Amino acid sequence: MSSALKRPVSSIMLGAVMALSLAAAPAWTQDRAVEGATVEGITEYTLPNGLQILLFPDASKQTTTVNITYFVGSRHEGYGETGMAHLLEHLVFKGTPNHPDIPQELTEHGSRPNGTTWYDRTNYFETFTASEENLDWALDLEADRMVNSFISAKDLESEMTVVRNEFEAGENSPFGVLMERTLSTAFLWHNYGQSTIGARADIENVPIERLQAFYRRYYQPDNSVLVVAGKFDPATTLELIEQKFGAIPRPDRSGAPLYPTYTAEPTQDGERSVTLRRVGDVQIAMSVYHLPSGTHPDFAALDVLGEVLGSEPSGRLYRALVEQKKAASIGSFAFQLREPGVLLSFAEVRREGSLDSAKAILTDVVESVAAQAPTAVEVDRAKTSLLKNIELALNNSGRIGLQLSEWASMGDWRMLFIHRDRIKAVTTADVARVAALYLKPSNRTLGLFIPTEGPDRAEIPAIPDITDLVADYRGDTTRSVGEEFDPSPTNIEARTVRSSLPSGLKLALLPKTTRGGSVVVRATLRFGAEASLMHRATAADLAGSMLLRGTTTHTRQEIKDEFDRLQAQVSVSGDATSANVRIETTRENLPGVLRLLGEVLREPAFDSSEFDALKEELLANLEEQKSEPIPQAMTALNRHLNPYPEGHPSYTMTFDERIDAITNTTLTELKSFYNDFYGVGAGELAVVGDFDPAVVGDLANQIFGEWRSPSAFTRIPSLYVDVPAENRSLETPDKANAVFVAGQSLRLRDDDPDYPALVLGNYMLGGGFLNSRLATRIRQKEGLSYGVGSQFFASAVDRYGQFFGFAIYAPENVEALEAAFKEEIQKVLTEGYTEEEVAAAKTGYLQSRQVSRAQDSELASLLSRYLFVRRTLSFDAAMEERIANLTSAEILAAMQRYIDLAKISIIKAGDFAKHQPPADQP
Numbered sequence: 001m002s003s004a005l006k007r008p009v010s011s012i013m014l015g016a017v018m019a020l021s022l023a024a025a026p027a028w029t030q031d032r033a034v035e036g037a038t039v040e041g042i043t044e045y046t047l048p049n050g051l052q053i054l055l056f057p058d059a060s061k062q063t064t065t066v067n068i069t070y071f072v073g074s075r076h077e078g079y080g081e082t083g084m085a086h087l088l089e090h091l092v093f094k095g096t097p098n099h100p101d102i103p104q105e106l107t108e109h110g111s112r113p114n115g116t117t118w119y120d121r122t123n124y125f126e127t128f129t130a131s132e133e134n135l136d137w138a139l140d141l142e143a144d145r146m147v148n149s150f151i152s153a154k155d156l157e158s159e160m161t162v163v164r165n166e167f168e169a170g171e172n173s174p175f176g177v178l179m180e181r182t183l184s185t186a187f188l189w190h191n192y193g194q195s196t197i198g199a200r201a202d203i204e205n206v207p208i209e210r211l212q213a214f215y216r217r218y219y220q221p222d223n224s225v226l227v228v229a230g231k232f233d234p235a236t237t238l239e240l241i242e243q244k245f246g247a248i249p250r251p252d253r254s255g256a257p258l259y260p261t262y263t264a265e266p267t268q269d270g271e272r273s274v275t276l277r278r279v280g281d282v283q284i285a286m287s288v289y290h291l292p293s294g295t296h297p298d299f300a301a302l303d304v305l306g307e308v309l310g311s312e313p314s315g316r317l318y319r320a321l322v323e324q325k326k327a328a329s330i331g332s333f334a335f336q337l338r339e340p341g342v343l344l345s346f347a348e349v350r351r352e353g354s355l356d357s358a359k360a361i362l363t364d365v366v367e368s369v370a371a372q373a374p375t376a377v378e379v380d381r382a383k384t385s386l387l388k389n390i391e392l393a394l395n396n397s398g399r400i401g402l403q404l405s406e407w408a409s410m411g412d413w414r415m416l417f418i419h420r421d422r423i424k425a426v427t428t429a430d431v432a433r434v435a436a437l438y439l440k441p442s443n444r445t446l447g448l449f450i451p452t453e454g455p456d457r458a459e460i461p462a463i464p465d466i467t468d469l470v471a472d473y474r475g476d477t478t479r480s481v482g483e484e485f486d487p488s489p490t491n492i493e494a495r496t497v498r499s500s501l502p503s504g505l506k507l508a509l510l511p512k513t514t515r516g517g518s519v520v521v522r523a524t525l526r527f528g529a530e531a532s533l534m535h536r537a538t539a540a541d542l543a544g545s546m547l548l549r550g551t552t553t554h555t556r557q558e559i560k561d562e563f564d565r566l567q568a569q570v571s572v573s574g575d576a577t578s579a580n581v582r583i584e585t586t587r588e589n590l591p592g593v594l595r596l597l598g599e600v601l602r603e604p605a606f607d608s609s610e611f612d613a614l615k616e617e618l619l620a621n622l623e624e625q626k627s628e629p630i631p632q633a634m635t636a637l638n639r640h641l642n643p644y645p646e647g648h649p650s651y652t653m654t655f656d657e658r659i660d661a662i663t664n665t666t667l668t669e670l671k672s673f674y675n676d677f678y679g680v681g682a683g684e685l686a687v688v689g690d691f692d693p694a695v696v697g698d699l700a701n702q703i704f705g706e707w708r709s710p711s712a713f714t715r716i717p718s719l720y721v722d723v724p725a726e727n728r729s730l731e732t733p734d735k736a737n738a739v740f741v742a743g744q745s746l747r748l749r750d751d752d753p754d755y756p757a758l759v760l761g762n763y764m765l766g767g768g769f770l771n772s773r774l775a776t777r778i779r780q781k782e783g784l785s786y787g788v789g790s791q792f793f794a795s796a797v798d799r800y801g802q803f804f805g806f807a808i809y810a811p812e813n814v815e816a817l818e819a820a821f822k823e824e825i826q827k828v829l830t831e832g833y834t835e836e837e838v839a840a841a842k843t844g845y846l847q848s849r850q851v852s853r854a855q856d857s858e859l860a861s862l863l864s865r866y867l868f869v870r871r872t873l874s875f876d877a878a879m880e881e882r883i884a885n886l887t888s889a890e891i892l893a894a895m896q897r898y899i900d901l902a903k904i905s906i907i908k909a910g911d912f913a914k915h916q917p918p919a920d921q922p
Contacts (some may be wrong), residue, residue: 006797007588009624021040021409033046033238033246033478034046034051037473037474038474039414039417039474040477041479041481042054042400047246049222049245049246049535050220051225051226051755052697053223053225053228054226054404054408054413055234056400056401057232057233057234057397058227058481059481059483060232060514061130061229061482061854062485062486062487063127063128063398064128064130064135064138064183064232065126065227065230065398065852066126066135067123067125067226068124068227069122069408069409070219070224071218071223071224071408072121072122072223073085073118073122073123074119074196075120075191075339076121077198078586080210081210081214082194082202083198084206084210084211086163086197086198086204087160087163087198088151088214089116091150091151091155092145093770094152094155098140098144098148099140099141099144102145103770103775103780105141107771107841107844108841108843108844109126109127109134109847110129110844110849110851111127111769111851113126117339119404119407120410121408123405125402126141127851129851130231130232132236135228135237136240143284144228146219146220146586147216149219151211151215153298158780158781158783160206161784161810163786165809166197167197169808170197170739171736172735172737174282174627178276178286179274179344181276182274182286182445182446183288184272185274185445186272186445188266189264190261190264190629191263192342220250220251221245222250226401226740227405228241229400230401251517267460268442268445270442271442271444272444277732278734279627279733280624281351281624282328282348282350282620283353285355285446287366287444287446288342288344288345289343289440289444289445289458290342290438290443290719291334291340291343291465292340292461293338293341293444293463294335294341295415295464296463298434299334299422300422300426301426301431302334302343302434305369305434307382307385308379308382308431309332309910310322310345311382313549313557313610314378316369317345320361321347321362321365322617323613324361325612326347327349327353328348328350328353328617328621330345330348336410336419336538338411340460350623355881362446366439367441367444370439373429373435376428378428383424383578384561384564384565387423392518392569394479395516395517403416411466412466412470417475418470418473426610438458440458442492464717470545479515479516480516484915485854487854490873492859493872493874496863497510501700503705503706504680504683505682505700506683507686507697508867509696510863511689511690511691512688516691518586518690519585519586519688519691519862520583520856521583521590521686521687522685523683523685524579524581524683524864525678525683525704526680526681526715527678528681528709528714530648530678530716533576533649534648535647539673540575542614542618543671543673543674543678544574544617545573545574545683546604546614546670547600547601548560548570548572548600549605549610551600553599553603554599556607556610557624559596560824562592562596563593563596567586568583568585568587568589568593569582569583569584570583570585570593571600575649576649578683579712583597586690590695590696594700598699598702601678601703602707604674606667606671608667611670615665622659623659625655627732629732629737629909630739631655632655632732632743633730633739633740633907635655636730637742637743640723641721641723641745641802643721643723643744661705672703675710678709679707679710680709683706684867686860686861686864687860688856688857688860688863715797717797717800718800719798719800720745720800725744725902725904726906727905728908730908731911731912733911733914734911735910736811738810738911739809739908740806740807740814740818740821740908741805741806741908742904743802743804743807743904744802744803744905745898746803747800748801748898749796749797749798750794750795751796754898756886757886757893759792759845760845760883761833761892762790762792762803763841763845764828764833764838765790766790766823767790767791767845768841768844772789773824774821774824782816783819784810784816787805787807787808788806789806789809791804791805791806796871803904805904807821811914814910818906822901825901828895831892831896832889832892833892834888835888836887838887839887845922849880872896
């Protein structure tokens with residue numbers, strides 16, 4: 001690498017480097033990518049500078065995802081550097097000479113961006129509407145910030161406090177902190193024992209010079225992989241990548257090579273324990289066992305083992321703990337990493353339960369797998385569930401484009417397919433064998449140390465040779481590709497067929513050819529009226545939650561098994577006025593999924609043991625939230641802005657009221673609610689994807705055509721109430737992070753003339769990606785909050801809307817945070833926005849709507865909602881045209897008419913008492 005590129009590059013220096021590149025005319029033509037392996041539609045290329053490229057074209061996606069992964073994470077941090085990889089991830093959004101305002105650009109292009117950091121890697125990605133201009137911009141952005149990011153002391157000063165705020169938010173979670181403590185006890189030397197967020201002192205004190213050196217060392221083409229997935233032309237895209245990334249020189253590693261991790265965790269030689277004492281309402285037992293690396297041949301069987309233990313409701317931990325009322329919830333999963341990881345299992349126990357008993361059962365169940373080998377049914381069920389998730393992911397190029405970060409950082413991207421193939425080959429004997437190898441008392445972190453003669457230790461195998469492992473691998477399946485689909489309102493309307501069933505259920509069907517034959521379904525059944533639903537909200541919620549827990553002919557587990565076999569993700573829920581269904585599956589499986597859904601909706605068993613388990617789970621969740629700032633603040637704000645009378649279906653209960661209501665609700669009340677209301681009083685069903693409309697229409701008619709609700713549906717209106725503003729503080733002791741929420745009810749509907757101006761005005765105030773007025777002031781400049789923004793909505797049927805603002809922050813910054821929030825709103829109401837801001841916001845917001853309509857799940861939800869409000873996408877086209885023609889003066893006038901600081905209610909929740917000055921101080 002040239003000496004210029006070994007230092008932070010100033011704008012003058014960058015210009016000189018660019019001039020030299022141009023003088024070499026054209027340098028990029030000498031840096032052509034070399035084609036490598038191709039597996040199931042993904043092709044690998046490598047540039048001479050070491051950059052690995054993965055192209056995954058998918059014309060059925062009207063979006064493109066650009067994802068660059070650097071092989072650096074918390075595993076690479078040295079003493080005093082914990083959290084550095086994550087802190088650097090934040091600073092790389094601060095800009096380059098050619099891209100000085102990255103959040104603004106990301107918003108202007110309507111993208112869905114983010115950056116994430118994990119043990120082995122850091123990645124940055126953007127998903128945007130597929131176009132040559134957007135792709136050129138995204139590749140230019142990532143090539144530029146690979147080596148030209150500012151990484152300045154000024155930016156570190158403000159961003160450090162943002163990251164510290166994120167750290168504090170994590171400190172609020174007893175489960176998260178317990179996991180950190182348990183892992184740090186399990187790993188004595190390896191950095192997998194250090195959390196990615198890092199130590200507070202390192203976050204606060206890291207010198208900028210160390211961050212800059214860390215950046216220059218690891219953010220280089222020979223330490224990264226670039227993925228482009230979705231709709232794009234491969235040849236043109238490869239040329240673009242060669243132009244933009246090929247000019248970056250391969251760094252000179254002779255003086256500072258990238259060493260492989262040579263710190264190996266020694267074999268654990270006895271049980272270890274850790275105890276955490278903090279404020280909270282739910283007890284937790286947790287165990288970890290050391291495992292091989294994610295590429296080791298044993299890992300597929302260990303993945304299956306995690307499912308055998310942690311799946312619900314068939315998993316061994318669920319049956320031993322939840323069904324026996326020894327715990328409220330359980331889980332078990334393996335960390336699949338570049339180097340040896342762990343299997344983590346846990347049980348959450350309500351305060352009145354016995355933690356000692358749960359801990360003993362947890363340990364016994366996990367360590368008895370070797371002696372009580374899994375059955376063929378258990379293993380097949382686990383494999384089906386794991387393979388379903390992989391197959392559904394492979395149907396979505398955007399999802400795989402992001403997941404490849406994990407597999408590439410594990411050693412090679414093809415491990416995704418190799419791991420899938422290994423899972424298919426796992427046997428019951430394999431699962432029993434790995435359980436015997438690794439799930440030993442001496443390899444456990446939990447409980448007390450007990451001296452043991454002749455210790456039985458788990459020897460962790462070495463990392464396999466990845467090069468030999470993936471050599472000549474090509475995969476074994478061919479996945480169908482989808483059509484090019486235009487997500488414009490006009491095309492969606494032209495392709496959508498609407499109809500109604502005799503029961504009153506309305507249908508919106510949009511068939512199209514999709515990758516892998518994927519299809520999504522959204523359905524809502526509506527029933528009841530205000531008077532008949534009084535004092536029945538809890539029974540309604542519980543009845544909806546029971547629907548997937550068994551029918552008169554199939555148990556909960558049998559239903560889950562069948563949906564897994566059909567490669568379907570299905571959720572069913574209910575409330576006082578409706579039942580809601582979400583489905584993701586494939587063309588060939590959709591008929592079977594719909595038939596089983598009909599049974600779930602129409603023939604629920606309401607099993608008493610399942611009901612008891614559900615109540616325990618819900619009560620534990622509520623008790624856990626009681627001491628948390630966010631749910632406390634949101635509950636208080638909702639109760640204030642929406643003051644419905646107690647017993648009304650829209651009434652917001654306190655936590656104690658909800659706990660009392662769930663505790664006292666009987667199974668008889670659930671059955672009564674179901675019998676009184678379930679059926680079609682009104683409703684909507686939308687299907688988007690690869691399906692036969694005639695088959696779906698016929699099945700919908702069989703399931704819903706004559707199934708009428710005993711109670712006619714009368715919509716309960718949302719009422720605008722002009723409540724007086726209030727400003728309250730709620731104490732949540734021993735919580736390092738505080739929350740600020742603010743809201744104002746508005747009297748308007750989404751077809752009012754001011755609605756488009758308010759949408760765009762709020763987008764600039766608190767939307768977008770880190771470049772709104774609130775985010776720029778409170779996060780980017782002052783570093784007060786990790787998460788800050790605002791939202792605005794208005795009903796399509798009632799004159800009711802709401803403006804909402806939020807932020808998380810350190811309790812000692814409460815006054816500064818509130819002042820900044822109010823000042824930014826007042827500035828908008830006084831001065832408005834510049835025409836440049838408005839123009840950029842229009843571009844970004846309108847493109848973001850295209851991105852939303854390109855997602856089949858979001859499109860299905862939109863079509864379903866529009867059936868209810870009797871609307872077509874001509875509304876969207878008209879509104880987007882109105883937004884495109886807005887002026888800054890129109891936006892200011894609308895904001896002034898509706899947003900009023902004097903009417904905004906504010907709720908703050910946090911441990912403020914701890915940060916009050918002593919009584920003898922002013």
